[in-house]
Amino acid sequence: MSCYLGIDLGTSGAKALLMDTAGKILATASAEHPIAAPRPGWSEQKPDDWWRSATQAVRRALHRAKVDPADVAAIGLSGQMHGLVLTDGDGEVLRPAILWNDQRTAREAAEIERAVGGRRNLVKMVGNAAMTSFTLTKLLWVRRHEPRVYERARHLLLPKDYLRLRLTGEYVGDVSDMSGTLMLDQEKRDWSGPILEKFRIDRELLPPVVESHEITGRLTKPAARQLGLKPGVPVVGGGGDQPVGAVGNGIVAPGLASATLGTSGVMYVHSREYRADPESRVNTFCSCVAGQWCLFGCVLSAGGSLQWFRNTLAQSEMQQARREKRDPYELLTAQAAEAPLGAGGVFFLPYLTGERTPYADPFARGGWIGLQAGTTRGQLIRAVLEGVTFAMNDALQLLKAAGVRIRQIRLSGGGARSPIWRQMQADVYGAPCAVVNADEGPAYGAAILAAVGAGEFRSVAQACKALVQVAETIQPGRAARARYADYYRQFTRLYPALSDEFPRLQALTENGR
Numbered sequence: 001m002s003c004y005l006g007i008d009l010g011t012s013g014a015k016a017l018l019m020d021t022a023g024k025i026l027a028t029a030s031a032e033h034p035i036a037a038p039r040p041g042w043s044e045q046k047p048d049d050w051w052r053s054a055t056q057a058v059r060r061a062l063h064r065a066k067v068d069p070a071d072v073a074a075i076g077l078s079g080q081m082h083g084l085v086l087t088d089g090d091g092e093v094l095r096p097a098i099l100w101n102d103q104r105t106a107r108e109a110a111e112i113e114r115a116v117g118g119r120r121n122l123v124k125m126v127g128n129a130a131m132t133s134f135t136l137t138k139l140l141w142v143r144r145h146e147p148r149v150y151e152r153a154r155h156l157l158l159p160k161d162y163l164r165l166r167l168t169g170e171y172v173g174d175v176s177d178m179s180g181t182l183m184l185d186q187e188k189r190d191w192s193g194p195i196l197e198k199f200r201i202d203r204e205l206l207p208p209v210v211e212s213h214e215i216t217g218r219l220t221k222p223a224a225r226q227l228g229l230k231p232g233v234p235v236v237g238g239g240g241d242q243p244v245g246a247v248g249n250g251i252v253a254p255g256l257a258s259a260t261l262g263t264s265g266v267m268y269v270h271s272r273e274y275r276a277d278p279e280s281r282v283n284t285f286c287s288c289v290a291g292q293w294c295l296f297g298c299v300l301s302a303g304g305s306l307q308w309f310r311n312t313l314a315q316s317e318m319q320q321a322r323r324e325k326r327d328p329y330e331l332l333t334a335q336a337a338e339a340p341l342g343a344g345g346v347f348f349l350p351y352l353t354g355e356r357t358p359y360a361d362p363f364a365r366g367g368w369i370g371l372q373a374g375t376t377r378g379q380l381i382r383a384v385l386e387g388v389t390f391a392m393n394d395a396l397q398l399l400k401a402a403g404v405r406i407r408q409i410r411l412s413g414g415g416a417r418s419p420i421w422r423q424m425q426a427d428v429y430g431a432p433c434a435v436v437n438a439d440e441g442p443a444y445g446a447a448i449l450a451a452v453g454a455g456e457f458r459s460v461a462q463a464c465k466a467l468v469q470v471a472e473t474i475q476p477g478r479a480a481r482a483r484y485a486d487y488y489r490q491f492t493r494l495y496p497a498l499s500d501e502f503p504r505l506q507a508l509t510e511n512g513r
């Protein structure tokens with residue numbers, strides 16, 4: 001029987017997943033790859049290391065699934081977004097990849113917006129503002145600081161597209177991942193002529209772009225040998241890990257959104273029409289559904305806030321969890337559940353690593369406010385959960401303001417493991433929430449895209465309908481929803497009241513005083 005292979009190239013490692021035609025996961029496996037910070041704020045990886053971890057993960061998954069390699073009918077790719085890979089004409093990598101979280105390009109980001117006459121103009125051209133994450137900033141940095149590398153470069157690829165090159169020998173990108181380069185006209189789903197002209201970028205440097213389910217090439221003999229597969233297996237376009245993860249959650253039709261609470265939090269919605277926030281407080285990308293889009297906002301310290309609490313202030317729970325072989329997060333959320341809704345008027349600002357949506361403020365800081373002599377530990381923890389959920393709701397409000405209709409929000413990530421946090425999300429978002437059967441994220445989405453490319457399903461939407469099932473729905477409580485609306489309104493007043501102070505706090509600590 002046929003099966004499909006999804007490969008997700010993450011920042012810390014590669015993950016491979018094998019799925020049968022009914023969507024059942026046969027096996028998953030991962031392998032790590034190193035990350036280097038040659039200077040403060042820099043973040044680089046060697047594409048060769050990606051290939052090594054990906055081949056390891058695939059071999060392990062094949063071994064675990066005990067499938068006949070000849071049954072693997074197609075391969076889908078997903079990957080960390082924005083990373084810049086440059087190769088020469090022979091596909092030799094010219095310098096380590098500059099990753100999404102590399103911070104060296106603040107100057108280039110500012111220059112890009114200035115060159116096109118401001119942020120709003122850039123958003124009109126490519127759907128997003130210039131952030132240091134985005135690929136064009138990295139390309140301009142290389143041109144300025146490493147002109148010899150730039151001169152020799154013949155192909156620009158994103159991380160997962162480098163894997164494709166190794167798998168098939170083809171230089172191809174897909175519209176969802178390339179949406180994060182600042183060079184794609186998302187409405188046309190092709191390279192932006194005006195941007196390439198403005199920044200004097202040779203179109204030949206950029207690969208052709210396809211939709212995520214389209215076949216881009218076939219497994220070469222040497223690659224097949226390394227992976228333990230048969231040559232000739234088709235490899236589909238795939239996409240960036242956010243949009244491909246959305247496929248794994250079935251967020252591929254209008255009205256569907258997802259709230260993912262991992263270390264960071266992402267509020268994501270599918271849109272049949274192209275829409276972009278003129279201020280770019282939320283991002284717009286091409287989705288993995290042909291001819292459709294997605295919008296999303298990112299909360300930097302979501303689960304990360306609770307993790308900080310656990311690591312810093314929960315030694316006793318950590319010990320108890322070890323003794324009783326339980327999850328410390330369960331012990332913490334149980335205490336939060338004992339505290340009343342609204343945490344007795346205590347609020348937590350989750351800006352532990354600055355904030356992206358909605359404030360785009362690297363200086364923002366976290367904190368509790370509203371403490372009283374009677375404040376309990378449970379209230380402090382509850383305030384953390386509520387503060388993170390309010391911050392996610394900030395992103396949701398921006399998505400709604402962009403004009404997208406939302407009828408169901410699918411919850412995923414570590415935070416969705418907690419029933420308390422699930423109900424809290426439904427109450428705060430004021431929308432029906434759901435949890436789906438498979439929470440394997442982008443690797444699962446990549447396998448689904450492979451199945452569509454191989455003709456197993458007519459479309460991505462049809463595949464998701466057949467494969468992704470809602471396991472549980474959570475309705476907002478009427479009374480809780482109304483009370484949270486009041487608390488949320490108060491929450492939204494706190495950042496503006498403090499925002500002028502954050503750069504001062506930064507300056508104080510920077511000067512070492």
Ligand code: ADP
Nearest residue numbers: 262263303304306307329330413414415417418
């Ligand atoms: P990552 O983003 O690092 O890939 P996860 O999606 O697993 O990780 O999310 C990790 C976060 O999920 C943790 O920081 C924590 O805040 C939260 N989390 C994990 N397990 C639970 C739980 N049982 N209850 C509440 N939150 C949890």
